[in-house]
Amino acid sequence: xxxxxxxxxxxxxxxxxxxxxxxxxxxxxxxxxxxxxxxxxxxxxxxxxxxxxxxxxxxxxxxxxxxxxxxxxxxxxxxxxxxxxxxxxxxxxxxxxxxxxxxxxxxxxxxxxxxxxxxxxxxxxxxxxxxxxxxxxxxxxxxxxxxxxxxxxxxxxxxxxxxxxxxxxxxxxxxxxxxxxxxxxxxxxxxxxxxxxxxxxxxxxxxxxxxxxxxxxxxxxxxxxxxxxxxxxxxxxxxxxxxxxxxxxxxxxxxxxxxxxxxxxxxxxxxxxxxxxxxxxxxxxxxxxxxxxxxxxxxxxxxxxxxxxxxxxxxxxxxxxxxxxxxxxxxxxxxxxxxxxxxxxxxxxxxxxxxxxxxxxxxxxxxxxxxxxxxxxxxxxxxxxxxxxx
Numbered sequence: 001x002x003x004x005x006x007x008x009x010x011x012x013x014x015x016x017x018x019x020x021x022x023x024x025x026x027x028x029x030x031x032x033x034x035x036x037x038x039x040x041x042x043x044x045x046x047x048x049x050x051x052x053x054x055x056x057x058x059x060x061x062x063x064x065x066x067x068x069x070x071x072x073x074x075x076x077x078x079x080x081x082x083x084x085x086x087x088x089x090x091x092x093x094x095x096x097x098x099x100x101x102x103x104x105x106x107x108x109x110x111x112x113x114x115x116x117x118x119x120x121x122x123x124x125x126x127x128x129x130x131x132x133x134x135x136x137x138x139x140x141x142x143x144x145x146x147x148x149x150x151x152x153x154x155x156x157x158x159x160x161x162x163x164x165x166x167x168x169x170x171x172x173x174x175x176x177x178x179x180x181x182x183x184x185x186x187x188x189x190x191x192x193x194x195x196x197x198x199x200x201x202x203x204x205x206x207x208x209x210x211x212x213x214x215x216x217x218x219x220x221x222x223x224x225x226x227x228x229x230x231x232x233x234x235x236x237x238x239x240x241x242x243x244x245x246x247x248x249x250x251x252x253x254x255x256x257x258x259x260x261x262x263x264x265x266x267x268x269x270x271x272x273x274x275x276x277x278x279x280x281x282x283x284x285x286x287x288x289x290x291x292x293x294x295x296x297x298x299x300x301x302x303x304x305x306x307x308x309x310x311x312x313x314x315x316x317x318x319x320x321x322x323x324x325x326x327x328x329x330x331x332x333x334x335x336x337x338x339x340x341x342x343x344x345x346x347x348x349x350x351x352x353x354x355x356x357x358x359x360x361x362x363x364x365x366x367x368x369x370x371x372x373x374x375x376x377x378x379x380x381x382x383x384x385x386x387x388x389x390x
Contacts, residue, residue: 189232219245
């Protein structure tokens with residue numbers, strides 16, 4: 001039973017950002033926020049899914065051995081993946097702080113091909129040496145944005161994206177993080193179209209690509225499957241019914257199935273609110289309708305899986321400051337709390353921890369909260385994290 005359990009407003013405003021989950025926290029990098037961000041350095045925002053509160057990491061000023069900055073400037077349309085305790089940031093558009101319209105951001109910044117590493121344990125940045133040593137190699141992907149990045153083992157797979165010189169592409173590159181060297185995959189099998197603003201999700205040893213578009217405004221509505229063992233694109237049957245073609249949507253896997261949510265459709269000329277589930281075994285789609293009050297139309301948001309919960313943050317809609325939680329397997333405790341909120345029941349006789357959790361579920365998401373006898377639950381210690389202002 002899927003159910004929307006949390007809807008928080010008043011958090012940081014973001015679109016075109018990238019985020020990953022690390023244990024019970026979500027790390028969000030960069031994005032556009034209507035003048036809130038600093039063009040000189042990417043910002044890192046951390047959402048604690050226990051306290052339902054945000055913290056902002058302080059700026060990190062570090063310079064590499066050759067005088068090159070190790071911290072990326074503000075990025076849009078980039079990707080972020082977690083391997084071990086390192087988050088790798090790649091691609092995107094740099095220096096977007098002066099942009100007034102996120103729909104024409106490409107004229108405001110440089111498209112990046114630099115690899116950055118964010119070390120979760122120390123909250124420090126670095127530029128991996130392997131990338132610097134081979135930066136002129138043909139095996140290193142050209143600068144791009146609107147691409148996808150996903151992980152299988154210690155390897156990051158980068159597919160598609162857009163560059164103003166080469167336009168959209170269907171190339172696949174891998175980064176082996178044990179050696180820090182890139183490789184261009186010589187793919188076989190069926191031919192797939194060029195793609196940007198799609199999603200790519202690894203399930204088992206296959207990469208499932210959905211949606212996106214090529215150099216035209218036509219959105220794809222089919223699944224493309226890449227077998228990482230044979231390096232071949234598989235021939236896939238058509239599936240009915242299926243989601244409308246879209247771009248800028250979110251995708252995640254849960255229990256071996258692929259879910260997609262939201263995005264915008266050029267053919268329908270609107271943003272979307274639907275949630276679909278894809279079964280790779282039967283190659284079939286099913287539309288899913290979670291219980292509870294869910295999202296209005298959303299695109300260009302970030303989606304992270306934390307246990308049985310999906311955290312969706314930001315995206316195109318009003319102030320871009322909303323966060324939703326979709327619980328894929330809500331506990332009886334969670335369901336009871338939702339009924340207390342729904343009917344406005346008296347909370348005075350409830351244990352302190354339950355009252356604290358109820359307050360967290362109904363307060364603004366940028367407010368830090370403390371449990372009784374606890375110092376700053378959700379605060380990231382030892383690094384001088386900054387509490388989000390009201």
